[in-house]
Amino acid sequence: xxxxxxxxxxxxxxxxxxxxxxxxxxHGWPLSSDAWEAQMMHLSSNGFRCIAHDRRGHxxxxxxxxGNDMDTYADDLYALMEHLDLRGAxxxxxxxxxxxxxxxxxxxxxxxxxxxxxxxxxAPYLVRNEGSPEGVxxxxxxxxxASMLKDRSQLFQDFTTVFFGANRPGxxxxxxMRDSFWLQGMMGGLKNEYxxxxxxxxxxxxxxxxxxxxxxxxxxxxDDQVVPIxxxxxxxxxxxxxxxxxxxxxxxxxxxxxxxxxxxxxLLAFARS
Numbered sequence: 528x529x530x531x532x533x534x535x536x537x538x539x540x541x542x543x544x545x546x547x548x549x550x551x552x553x554h555g556w557p558l559s560s561d562a563w564e565a566q567m568m569h570l571s572s573n574g575f576r577c578i579a580h581d582r583r584g585h586x587x588x589x590x591x592x593x594g595n596d597m598d599t600y601a602d603d604l605y606a607l608m609e610h611l612d613l614r615g616a617x618x619x620x621x622x623x624x625x626x627x628x629x630x631x632x633x634x635x636x637x638x639x640x641x642x643x644x645x646x647x648x649x650a651p652y653l654v655r656n657e658g659s660p661e662g663v664x665x666x667x668x669x670x671x672x673a674s675m676l677k678d679r680s681q682l683f684q685d686f687t688t689v690f691f692g693a694n695r696p697g698x699x700x701x702x703x704m705r706d707s708f709w710l711q712g713m714m715g716g717l718k719n720e721y722x723x724x725x726x727x728x729x730x731x732x733x734x735x736x737x738x739x740x741x742x743x744x745x746x747x748x749x750d751d752q753v754v755p756i757x758x759x760x761x762x763x764x765x766x767x768x769x770x771x772x773x774x775x776x777x778x779x780x781x782x783x784x785x786x787x788x789x790x791x792x793x794l795l796a797f798a799r800s
Contacts, residue, residue: 528540528587529541529542529543530587530588531606531607531610533583533602533603533606534606535591535593535594536589536591537583537588537589537591537594537603538588538589539580539581539583539588539589539603539606539607540560540580540581540586540587540588541560541578541579541580541581541607542560542567542577542578542579542580543576543577543578543611544567544568544571544576544577544578545570545571545572545574545575545576545577546574546576547574547575547576548574548575548576548615548616548617548798549575549576549577549578549611549613549614549615549616549617550567550570550575550576550577550578550616550617550618550619550794550798551578551579551604551607551608551613551616551617551618551619552566552567552577552578552579552619552620552621552624553579553580553582553604553618553619553620553621553623553624553625553627553628554579554581554582554585554621554622554623554624555621555622555623555624555647556585556622556623556720556723556724556727557585557683557711557712557715557720557723558585558586558708558711558712559581559582559585559586559587559711559714559715560579560580560581560586561586561707561711562621562711562783563577563579563619563621563783565783565784565787565791566619566783566787566790566791566794567579569791569794569795570791570794570795570798573795575798578607578611578613580603580604580607582600582603582604582623582624582627582723583595583599583600583603583719584715584716584718584719584720584722584723585711585714585715585716585719585720585723586711586714586715587714590715590716590718590719591719592718595718595719595722595723595726596722596725596726596730597626597627597630597726597727597730597732598630598634600627600630600726601627601630601631601633601634601635602634602635604627604628604631605631605634605635605639608639609639613639614639615639615640615641616639616640616641617640617641617642617643617644617797617798618631618632618640618642618643618644619643619644619646619794620643620644620645620646620648621646621647621648621782621783622646622647622648622649622727622753622754622780623649623723623726623727624648625645625646625647625648625649625650626648626649626650626726626727626730626732628643628645628648629643629645629648629650629651629732629735629736629739629763630730630732630735632735632738632739632741633732633734633735633736633738634735636738637739637740637741640741641741641742642741642742642743642744642797642800643739643741643742643743643744644743644744644745644746644794644797645743645744645745645746645760645763646746646747646782646783646790647746647747647748647751647753647754647759647760647780647781647782648745648747648754648759648760648763649727649728649730649732649754649759650732650735650736650759650763651731651732651733651736651759651762651763651766652729652730652731652732652733652758653727653728653729653754653758653759654668654728654729655758659758659762661755661757661758662755662758663728663754663755663758668724668725668728671724672721672724675717675720675721675724676721679712679713679717679720680709680713683708683709683712683713684705684709686708687700687704687705687708687709689752689753689779689780690708690753690779690780690781691704691705691708691779691780691781691784691785692748692750692752692778692779692780692781692785693705694752695750695777695779698779698785699785700785704781704784704785708781733766736763736766736767737766737767737768739767739768739769739770740768740769741769742769742771742797742800743763743764743767743769743770743771744770744771744773744793744797745760745763745764745767745770745771745772745773746760746773746775746782746790746793747759747760747761747772747773747774747775747778748774748775748776748777748778748779748780748782748786749774749775749776749777749778750777750778750779751778751779751780752779752780753780754780756774760772760774773793775789
C-alpha cells in the first residue's frame with residue numbers, strides 16, 4: 528500500500544492513479560478514498576492523475592487518539608501534496624472532504640492549487656445558528672454521537688437511508704451502495720469518527736472560503752437531507768470570490784453514487800476548463 532507519515536507519526540494511506548494534471552480527492556464522513564473510485568476511474572482514464580487519501584482515523588490510515596480536527600485534516604492533506612510535489616492541482620471534496628479542501632486553502636494558500644470543486648460540502652458552517660437558520664440542529668448531531676456509542680454498525684446501516692435519499696419516491700439506491708457505505712465506515716476508528724462529527728459540523732469555514740482566490744465549482748443537490756443546500760452550497764457559492772453554483776435537482780447527499788454519470792461529466796469538464 529502507498530502511505531506516507533505525517534509530522535505526528537500518523538500513517539496516511541493514499542491512491543495515485545494515472546498521469547497528467549493532478550486531481551486530489553477528499554472523502555466524506557465516515558468513508559475512505561474508496562468512495563471516489565468511480566470518479567477517479569473516469570478522470571484517470573481521460574488523462575488526469577487522480578490522488579485520494581484515507582483521512583486519519585478512516586479507512587486504511589492510522590487511528591491516532593488526537594488530531595481529529597479540521598486543521599489537522601487539512602495539514603495532513605497538504606503534507607501529502609507536498610510529499611508528491613503536486614502543482615496546479617484541482618481539489619475535489621465531498622461533504623466533510625469539501626470542508627477539508629476549503630481549510631487547506633485557508634491554511635496553506637493556493638500555490639499548489641489551480642481550482643476546486645465542493646460537492647455536497649459542509650462549508651461554510653453546518654450547525655444551525657442565528658446566521659444559518661437552515662443548518663442542522665445541534666441536538667441532531669448529539670443524537671448521531673449517541674447512536675455511534677450505542678451501536679455504530681447499526682447507525683451506519685440506518686444512515687444510508689438519508690445519505691442516498693433511499694426514502695424518496697423512485698430512488699435508485701442499491702443494496703450494494705448501502706453495503707459499501709457500511710463497510711467503509713466500519714473500517715475507521717470509533718474515536719476518530721466520533722470526533723470527526725464535531726470537526727465537520729462546528730468548524731466555521733467562512734474566512735477560508737473568502738481566501739479561495741481560484742475558480743470554485745460548488746455542486747449540491749437540492750434534496751440533500753444530510754447537508755442542507757440552503758445552509759451550505761448556496762452560502763458557499765456567495766462567499767467564495769470566483770465560485771459557480773450548480774444545483775442537481777432532486778439530488779441527495781451521495782452525488783458520487785446517485786448522480787455518478789452527471790458528476791463524472793461535470794468534474795471532467797471543469798478539470799479541462
